[in-house]
Amino acid sequence: MLSREIINLQVGQAGNQVGESFWQDVLAEHGLDQAGIYHGTDPVQLQRVGVYFAEVNHAGSQSKYVPRSLQIDLEAGVCDRVRSGPMGGLFSPETYLHGESGAGNNWAKGFYTEGAELIDPILEVVRKQAEACDVLQGFQVIHSIGGGTGSGLGCLLLTKMREEFPDRMLATFSILPSPKVSETVVEPYNAMLSVHQLVETSDLTICIDNEALYDISIRALKVNSPNFKDLNGLISKVMCGVSTSLRFPGQLNGDLRKLGMNLIPFPRLHFLMPSYAPISDPKTQSYQGTSVPELVQALFDRRNLLVACDPRNGRYLTAATIFRGNVASREAEVAVRELQTRNSNQFVEWIPDNVSVTLVSVPPVGQKQAAVALSNSTSIQELFLRTHETFAAMYKRRAFLHWYTGEGMDVMEFSEAESNSQDLIAEYQQYQEARAGDEDEYDEEEAPSEGFSQ
Secondary structure, eight states: OEEEEEEEEHHHHHHHHHHHHHHHHHHHHTTOTTSBBBBBOOOOHTTGGTTTTEEEHHHHHHHEEEEEEEEEEESHHHHHHHHSTTTTTTSSSSGGGEEOOOTTTOOOHHSSSSHHHHHHHHHHHHHHHHTTSEEEEEEEEEESSSSIIIIIHHHHHHHHHHHOOTTTTEEEEEOOOGGOOOSSSHHHHHHHHHHHHHHHOOOOEEEEEEHHHHHHHHHTOOOOOOOHHHHHHHHHHHHHHOOOOOHEETTTTOOOHHHHHHHOOSSTTOOEEEEEOOOOOGGGGOOOOOOOHHHHHHTSSSGGSSOOGGGGGSSSEEEEEEEESSSOOOHHHHHHHHHHHHHGGOOTTTTTTEEEEEEEEEOOOSEEEEEEEEOOOOOOGHHHHHHHHHHHHHTTTTTHHHHTTTTTTTTHHHHHHHHHHHHHHHHHHHHHOOOOSSTTTTOOGOOOOOOOOO
């Protein structure tokens, strides 16, 4: 059976650290060791392993599974660390691509100067990986948009790939900066310039922010001072959940395009909020049962969202729920429909059946059942408003701009990014307020709320 392949690109320090965590989880789920050799016992593990891995013969008759992944950074340190780490031998040597001087947290360096020097060798390897695929469905890019490399070089890469592979899906896992967990003062500039590009180039952008990750780690996982390993573990759980229906056979399986079809009603509004359930302290896990209605309730609970915004302040345009483990389809569909009926005013009524349900029988390693949701909610404008306010405060006084113009960037780009962001916020607001009836007679309390997908 042909696997519809995905090529993974992890860009910058955050992208590579999250990527490492993702590959550890994916290896475990497919019964592979850190060298890519299969040790599992369940044939389902290898049925669709080709989505992320290329099979090569190794040491005689034994197969080795090599991730279809590029590790990219503008300085050598991160790539060297991955290469010398426990999974260093897993990736093909030609897929480590790095510059020398770094981006210094400057978007313009990543997009215009340092990044531009590295882009041709990166595209060369991407082409080679794509040519080796039977049916390439698309790319996933893991990056942070607060620094210089993940944001600047990440956006340049997306722009070039959009030109070169116009009919393939481009999905991003984008880590947004948060004012509470800020690392550099120019994060709002980098984030604003990145969102400006992501609106145009990406098909699906799954937003994650550090503020929500810290909150979940402290509140639910009971980790007093979370480190990046804890935060990356959470992101990785969501990434594995989102890709489950691509990597394992199951009911209502899809691919990236099908996911996009169900979730993106308008091309610009492709920014999604992920949530995961159950999130609990590993010590208490064995004492807790999770019923399907509890999983559904948790997926739509603000505290399980990986972005710091409140869905109660907006309305859901669409959502996709992916259940893992031994879950009956009828039970999942009924639980989703009941939640929608109870909260009908939070779901737009002019998209019927706007919550899809996918079931995969393979649970995450160490858990019996779990679920992931991707929500397209108008409340995500809170994230963009937050960035916009911090951006505007600095840009009004033209603070720090010389670092960007010094790399050959035009000041007009900042103004364009700002107005594009304002347009995006206005579009979300417009659809939040839209009602099914042309007149204002429509009573939102009585909105029809049939919400499960056949």
